Amino acid sequence: MQGGKHIHLIGICGTAMASLAGMLQAVGHRVTGSDNAAYPPMSEQLAAMKIPVYEPYREANLEPRPDLVVVGNAISRGNAELEYVLDQRIPFCSMAAILHDEFLLGREPLVVAGTHGKTTTTSMLAWIYEVASRTNPELAPSFLIGGVAENFGTSFMVRDTHPFLIEGDEYDTAFFDKGPKFLHYFPDAAILTHVEFDHADIYADLPAVKTAFKRLVNLIPRRGRLVAFDGSENVTECVAKAFCTVERYGFAVDSHWRVSGMRHDATGTHWEIARAGEPFASMTLPMPGEHNALNATAAAALAAGQGVPVAAIVEAIASFRSVKRRLEVRAEVGGITVIDDFAHHPTAIRETLRALRSAYPGRRLWAVLEPRSNTLRRNVFEDALVESLALADEVVLAAVYQSGNIPEAERLVPETVAARLHGQGTPAEVHEDAAAIVAAIAPRLLSGDVVAILSNGGFGGIYRLLPEALESR
Template sequence: MRKHIYLIGICGTAMASLAGMLKQQDHEVTGSDAAAYPPMSDLLRELGISVHEPYAERNLDRRPDLVIIGNAISRGNVELERVLDERIPFCSMASILHDEFLQGRESLVVAGTHGKTTTTSMLAWIYQIASVHDASLAPSFLIGGVAENFGTSFMVRPTKPFILEGDEYDTAFFDKGPKFLHYFPDAAILTHVEFDHADIYTDLEAVKTAFKRFVNLVPRRGRVVAFDGSENVTECVSKAFCKVERYGFQEGSHWRMTDLRHDGPLTQWTLWRGGERFAELSLPMAGEHNALNATAAAALASGQGVPVEAIVEALRTFHSVKRRLEVKAVAEGVTIIDDFAHHPTAIRETLRALRESHPGQRLIAVLEPRSNTLRRNVFEDALIESLALADRVVLAGVFKSENIPAAERLDPERVVHGLTERGIPATVYQDADAITAALAPEVRNGDIVAILSNGGFGGIYEKLPRAITEKAIASRMAERFA
């Protein structure tokens, strides 16, 4: 039966994708958010889904049949309060996903602190390539970003495989458990386990407990493909009831990588399975972390019956995910790159990948401390170490710093001090406009500017290249008429 379904917090990556899935089932879908920004705002616009900004009680005057509450929505939100007052039926994103889309399918879930989105996209593309010769492998998927090979973050098909990004963040204000506990995987990937989401997890032990519970959902007939380079991952899979296959660089791992080599943006390696050569793989992406992500996807797909030829071809033609090392602009020879990295480990791997793909070029890191973890001081020292891989660092002020107690808040000046002690020029500017004004005259032909944020960052992705171009034009005009 067709329903009017309303999503509060619709511009979140998973929520926007769910909105598209529901519309694909012929429901009327609308929603609201505090602020919309690409790529999800673009996706919703293309889908013809109406988005109300900002939150307001009147947005619910035309009472929906069902409201889906995003996990970023807390008590006090005016729309949530009206839903509760009027007892409008509501649920979480994860629960409707399980009830409406996963029943009777093969649930393949990618989980871990880092690499989930890219690995999920790779796995979906592997299945898509395989479906050319076996239509039953055509995947449904839900990804926390726009997969460039598909041009979308979701797909719903009548076939069995459903590939999901398993998020360890909480589900909703009324369900504080991780979303991935709703997905009941038939097989799973576990990439990394590190402390993150300091707003909901008290410490690393709490994070590990969540992942142990995730692993415990995999049935005996299932399989977990787990990274071999993390003691935390080893602990989390140690009591699995299903088969566990490790992947990475260690001798003895079921899926072992050797002869890893980089050639600009191209990465190549040999993959071994159970001590026998499985394939020579190539990936048009820089970074050891991306080769590891690809190996995990290859391992899971192979174990589910996907032919090796499809795996090799899919990785060779993989086009990444929006906001993962995405080139946003090239202005006057300056390359502006957008990356979603918002954890010290992810920042380190992103900068390492850029070093590998752009050797000899000056690397400038521009960071917005925006995530709930990065806005806190728990990672200050680790952040300094990660950012020290850049030649120049620019920090924005802490996003909505007033919401973080002063004693817990990240101190950007301390980060700058730590970097300058290591000989890395570093500066703090309050916002995107101040950063743009300071950086546009400073950059030069050949520079790589990596903008690191999990949000819109005040439109800096458009403002900076425009300012660089305008400065260059003004300089040429001044020279011409001097």
């Protein structure tokens, strides 16, 4: 499209949709949007860009009539604006489709995919390219990330250069396109971090998830590259029939990118990388967690294979500042540290708690969980959730978010999770909402405690309520 069109985004406060809104505005379009509930960090990013966000959904939000409507993947039939778009025959498309047509054609798409780690890994990759562009401006990246990268202060960037780095989401595309978003991106090269059963609302089982990733792998051209984790049989299966070069990364002795000598201290995580059996780099990352070191290794491997100098890679990882809502310290009050983490899956919770154990050794660790994602709201993941939460010293669960949207037979029962944790020796309790949780735990928190708040949403404002309660003690 030529610049200057009026484009309206239904569901604009989703991470990818808010990023797309900024990208469209950056190339000259007039952008508006609507949502049911806006919350940080994307609401703040949209406000900073002065993009109007209308709440709630209603037909009047589409007057004057836009030239094009982008329908978010959370929007389904019955939505007032979507019904008006269909009735009035206003042109519409998905986020992934317009991203491909307007921004990826003619560029070098580098896609980061996987059940876990893709937001952090994409942010690391973007920062590597940014550091490298100081000596080679042609490497300055455009990117779209499913979170706000702290080094940039934004989740997107649009430039005239060739590299375009994008987080490849396996979730479905729109109500009219039930395939994964990443099948629209046609990568020149890609990273595959992990493959696990997730998104039980749209995938029937693990084989269905693996089929989606196999289709992504099948889109990479013969001249392309795929950097794939070596510690997962599911990943091995998904990359087995790739036509491109496949380079594995991880701890295996025979991996192309081998990690060794990992150690943690107060400054972060340190390790060595060997490339095809030869020393490649000594790495330092100012973040805790084995999983973050593996994410950094994947980003380093893809960048190096695309010609980014080793020195730029090492400098970028050493100066990486994380992503908002990934192990983000939200407050420190009276010696109590409040952490915000975007928990969406039991494995992500496990790795977050393991990372916090290494970062805060000897301190009492609280896990405060809102079962909000479509994965965590379902009892099919109960066993894995109990196992992950048992890594904490104290566990607090909220009620299942919008529980009525999950069939009762499939719905997670937080009281059952708490009872199972109690049976294993981990104190656990359930409270209805954020206010009740704060009232229950704020008087009991002690100096030295670390509180990990785990949710992929706003969690009733608990990130503000808990520090306020601690301040007022």
